[in-house]
Structure formats: C-alpha cells, structure tokens
Amino acid sequence: MTGGGVGVVRDLRALGSVTRLLILSGFAFNLGFFLVLPYLAEHLGGALGLAAWLVGLVLGLRTFSQQGLFVVGGALTDRYGARRVMLAGCALRIAGFGWLGFAHSTWSVIGSVLLVGFAAALYAPALETEIARQAVRHEQTDKVARTRTLGLFLMGGQAGALIGPIAGTALLAGGFRAACLAGAVVFAVILVALHRLLPAPEPRTAPEPVTPSTSARSGVGELLRNRRFLALCLAYGSYLLAYNQLYLALPMELERTTGSQVALGWMLALSSLMVVLGQLPLSGRVAGAMSHAAAVRWGLLLITGAFTAAGALPPLAGGLLPSLVFVVLLTVGQMLVIPGVRAWLPDLADDRRLGLYTGALSSVSGVVVLLGSAPTGALLDTGGGLSWFALAAVPLIGLSLVPRHRD
Template sequence: MTGTPARAAPSAGARARWRRGGTPSLPPLPPLLRLLIGTQLAFNIGFFAVLPFLAEHLGTAVGMAGWLVGLVLGLRTFSQQGLFVVGGALADRYGVRPVVLAGCALRIAGFAWLGWAESTWAVIGAVLLIGFAAALFSPAVESEVARQAVCWEEGGGGPRTRVLALFTVAGQAGAFVGPLLGALLLAVDFRTVCLAGAAVFVLVLAGHLRLLPQHIPGRAAAPAPGGARALLRDRRFLALCLAYGVYLLAYNQLYLALPLEVERAAGSQAPLAWLFALSSALVVTAQLPVTRWATARLDLRRSMAAGLLLISAGFAAVAATRPAAWTGGAALLPSAGLVVLLTLGQMLLAPAARAWVPDLAGEGRLGLYTGALSSVSGLVVLAGSALTGSLLEAGLPAAVPWLVLTALPAAAVALLPRHGPVRP
C-alpha cells in the first residue's frame, strides 16, 4: 500500500467478522476520512448545482449554436477527466493539501467567471478553468481516501471497500441535492446559480484550510521521476484501466443510448428524469448493503466481474425486446431494467476498482495511479462513445447496437488481471 512502510495484517477476528458480513458497530471512521468523504458530498453539491443547467444557458442566454455548446461541454470534460493524471501526480509530489486548496480556488474563480461570461471565448476559458480545478482536487482526494481506507482496513477497522462505498454514496447524494439547489436558484438567474456553486467551494476551501493537515502521517513523497514510464509498462494496471473504461463507456449510455430508446418507447424523453432518480435512489439506499454483501463473498476481481456481467445483462434486456418495437408505458420496462442492473453493477464494480489501485501503485505513486485510472478510462469512453454513436445512427437492425453493448462488458471480464489481491 502506498505511503506506509509495511502492511499490518488484519486480525483473525476482524477477518472472521468481514466474512460474516460485518458487525452492527464498526469502529468510527477517523476524522480525516470523515473530512474527505464530506468533501466529496460538498464538491458534487456545488458542481451539480451548475452543470445540469449549463447547456440551456449557453444555447439561450449566450446564443451559442448546438455544435458549439457540444464543443464547450466536451472541452470541460477533457480539461477535467483527461487531466486527472496531472492532478494525481501533483498530489504525489506536493501533497494533498496544496493541490486540493488550489483546485478549490480555481473552481471558485471559474464559477464566478462563468456567471459573467457572455462571449464564446470567455465561456470556454471559464469551463476550462472549472474542469482543470476538478482535475486537481478530485484525484488528490480520491487517492487519499483510498490510502486511508487501506490503513483503516489494516488496523482492523473493516474492509476498504466499505469506506470507498461510503465515498460513492456521498458523491451520489451530492449529485442528487445539487440540481435541486440549482433549480431553486435558477428562478433568479443563471448567475445566481454560479455564485451559489462558488459559495459552496468557498466553504470547502475554508474548511480545508482549517482541518486538512499540512503533513498527513504515513504519506510517502513521490520518488524520483519515471513513474509515468513505469505506469505505462504496468500491464496489470492498464488492464484494470481498460476494464474500468468499458464500465464507464457502458455507464455513459445513460446519456447516449438510453435517451434514444426512451424517446422511441414513450414519444418523449420525459421519463428519463424518473429513471435517473431511480438510479440515484438505488445508490444512496443500497450501495452500503451491496458492498457489505460483496465483501463477505467476493474478492476484488470477482466483484468487478460480477458488476460487468450485471451491466451486460441490463443491455441484453433491451436487446431482447427491441425487435418487437413496443411502445407505451410497458415498453419502458426494459429501459428500467437496464438502469437497475447497470446501477447494481456499478455498486459492485466501482468501489472494488478503486480499492484495487493501492495494491498496484508503486510507493508514493497512488495519486498518479488514481488519476491515470480516470484519464485512461476516459480515453476509452471518448473512443467508444464515438463508435457507439455511429452504431446507433447506422440504420442497423434494431437489436444490433444493443447486442454490441451487451457484448462489451461481458468481454471486459477477460481484461481483469488474473492475479489480483484476494480479500483477507
């Protein structure tokens, strides 16, 4: 595990408790973990208060053409996801605190700039700043959560996947609350929404200035340069990235293939809001029980494999019914099945993938590897989304695109490293 001199084996009693699925009263999380998990909640509240309303604002208030709106949104994604590896490497080199604080400051400036931006170049500059801010603080926070989760596990507190599942729940709760806050403030204007998002990050910045340690005990400094070359030669890690990228590509179909299917079945995309709410509710209510079940029965590789197979089954449900071309309320059942199975697959897969990274990262390289997991898998999504979009528009038989989407997660099981760590 990166950042600790040696691994302390969990006690036999702790191993037995985890295999039984845990105890009603696990030890409380240490203050640093509570701070970082709360950070994820606040990050997503501030971010999702603004993001869902950005495209409409750019198209109506700013008057951008549709292609330009798409370009701006794509640039934001690239400046964030594509540069995670940079933020992770900086966290390894300079520590978590300065990188998180810098990211918060840039996000505040970006949201404030976006609120007043009226020209195309001003909007592009603001969204690039907003994206790069996340590329700084997100991998720093995620890598430290993973490191602290391993320390908590090694101290007998409980499986690391429980901590990472709680981190996921906090993020999903923020993604649920943020749009509600933004919708309320949009009654004033979009500038107010942006200022509210900036205000959230002002609070986060102030909290971290006070509470985030300057030097986190046990965190190793990055070794000499060369980590990127070692990462690119690490076949096990790259295989994990590719498998995780296929999962993200499948998840991206909630925004690409699913809306098309919902509009075909229902005549509009109005039911999408309910399907997204269903996904959020599942994560918030079921993530921790699902993780507890998986921890007691599956190692990390099997948990990821089971998640991929559930996602594949979700696409298969749509593929099986698509040739019948049903319409109406009942025709939405396959789409609902896809959302449920994809979300359950996510709950098994995402915590396991992030729990695996500390075992693959070299000493002092956890930030780099955490960022690379997002950046490499983001490239998979970028390439795969273009191909998926082409399939959906190619005029093929109705079931063909969905069969391809069914096959991809199932095939990705073979990409998972064969000799991953086994849960103790």
C-alpha cells in the same frame, strides 16, 4: 453494520474525523458541480445564443480539461500532497464558477469552463487518492473493509449528484448567475473546511535521491510497464463507456418506446437513489464474500445483462420496462465495479505513486470513452434491439480484460 440511516452514522463515526471530512467533501463537490453544470448547455444556447456546434465544443473542452488531465492532478498529488492540491482545486473552482456567472463573450465562456474543468482535474484525483489511503489504513487498523469505506464515499458523492440538480433548478429562478455563485459558495465552504480540519502531511524523513523530473519520468515508466494496472484501466474504461449510455442510449430508447424523454429525469434520479440507499449494504456483503477482482467481474457481467435485457424485453409498462431493467442492472453493476476498482488500486501501485495511478486510471479510461463514443453513437443510429445486443459486447470485452487478483 446496517444499511439504514443509523448504520450510516455508525459507520461514519467508526472511520474517524479525517475520513468523514473526505466523504463529506465528496458530497459537497458533487453538490456544487450539479448546481451548475446540468444547466450549462441551456444557458449557452439560450441566454448567450451560441450555435449548437459551439455549445458542443465548450462542453467537450470542459470534459477534456477535467477527465483528460486527471493524470496531471494525480502526479501533482504525489509531489505536493493531497491537501495542497485539493485546496488549489477548490480555489480554482471558486474562481471558475464566479467567472462563468459573469461570462458573456465566447472566449470568456471557454476560459471559465476550462478553469472549472482543470479545478476538478486537481481536486478529484487528490481526494480519491487520499480516501483510498484512508480506506487501506482503516482496513489495517480498524478491521473495516476498504470496500465499505469506499462505498460510503461513493454513496456520499451520489447523494450530492441527486440533490444538486434539484437545488440548481430552484436557484435558476434567480438566473444562471445565481446558480454559479451558489456553486462558488459551496466550494468556498469546502476550502475553509479542508484548510482548517484536514491535517498537513507528515514531513518526509529524508529527501528522495532523484530530481522531481527524474522521479516523474520513472513513475510514468513504471506505470506503463504495469500490465495488470493497464488492463484494469481498459476494463474500467469499458465500464465508463457502458455507463455513458445512460445519457446516450437511454434517451433514444425512451424516445423510441414511449415517444418522449419525459421519464429520463426519473430514471436518472432512480439510479442515484439506488446508490445512496443500496451502496453501503451491498459493499458490506461483498467485502467478506469476494475479492476485488471478483467484484469487478460480477459488476461487468451485470452490466452486460443490462444491455442484453434492454434488447430482449418487450416494451411493457407503457414502454418503460426495458429502460427500467437497464437502469437497475447497470446501477447495481456500477455499485460493484467502482468500489472494487478503487479498493484494488492501492495493491497495484507503489504508495508513493498512488496519485499518479489514480489520475491515470481516469485519464486512460477517459480516452477509451472518447474513442468509443462515436462508434457506439453510430451503432445506436441503426435502432432496434440489435444495437443493444451489440453494445453488450462493450462490458463483456472489459470482463475479459480484468486481471487476476493477487493477495
């Protein structure tokens, strides 16, 4: 399969209607998200006049209500099925964006933002669980490598992340409320499409001989005893902490080497564009060449190289060279790590618990990011190339934690 537009269309056709719908849902989810959220801080601090600390609190609460509660969405997915949880997430996101567009008081803003975040905590784990199941099914029945299916899913999400801020900028001409309502419309379209086109799960042949609470407790206990999964969570957390430096270390580096952050938007757009254009051909090459564990290790090694290069390279090309190399290597590493981890996850979890494991992966790694953000920020305050070399230890530690692959 080729990596061009024709190859993408051919791949989508080969995967069937359900998987195509899930990939398009991932695209639309990010499109609706990035129509609004990149401009939330400016709206809160500018139009609503909230203090900077309060803006930070609101943004932090949104992140917690989303990333921190992924494990809840995953557990509900196992209990009620991906379709129901995704529909509930869409409905809550529509309500949240509509509320946010009309929110003026501090408590109203906080309530709407929490609702927006919790909606994603329902929707995203359910979507990721179902696309992982479909990827395994295609691998078994159609001989399509699961990393290729998951690569298409990642590519679709990044396309939404690339287009969303551009569309959001245009919509902001009509005010922040217009962007919020447009985001709500996007999720309304997803809701209708999923309700009409996503098949309901097949009924279970026999009821489980345990109560839901007992089942949930046993699932969590099983998860906590799964050392290989927990090691993968920590390794993935090191990747997320490293990737977050696109939004923390990179702006500081551009300010240091060029005197401004003008190039930041272009750098972030380059990262998204690389995923959109390069994910499918890279996934195709990796699928038959290495195991999921090897893909994760190589990705973390490239990310380690990204930080090392940023600290070692001279500030050529107007001071942009270190930042440019950092973005390119970090993005290629991302294109290996994410599909590798997502493709590996079904092999580490009982299929009945796949939602719980999918949500726990995001929640545990989110805790790693939360705990590591303040120390990395303090490290960056020291400035200079030494901070980049020290940050290279983050993905390197993750590399050492990746468990061995088992067939």
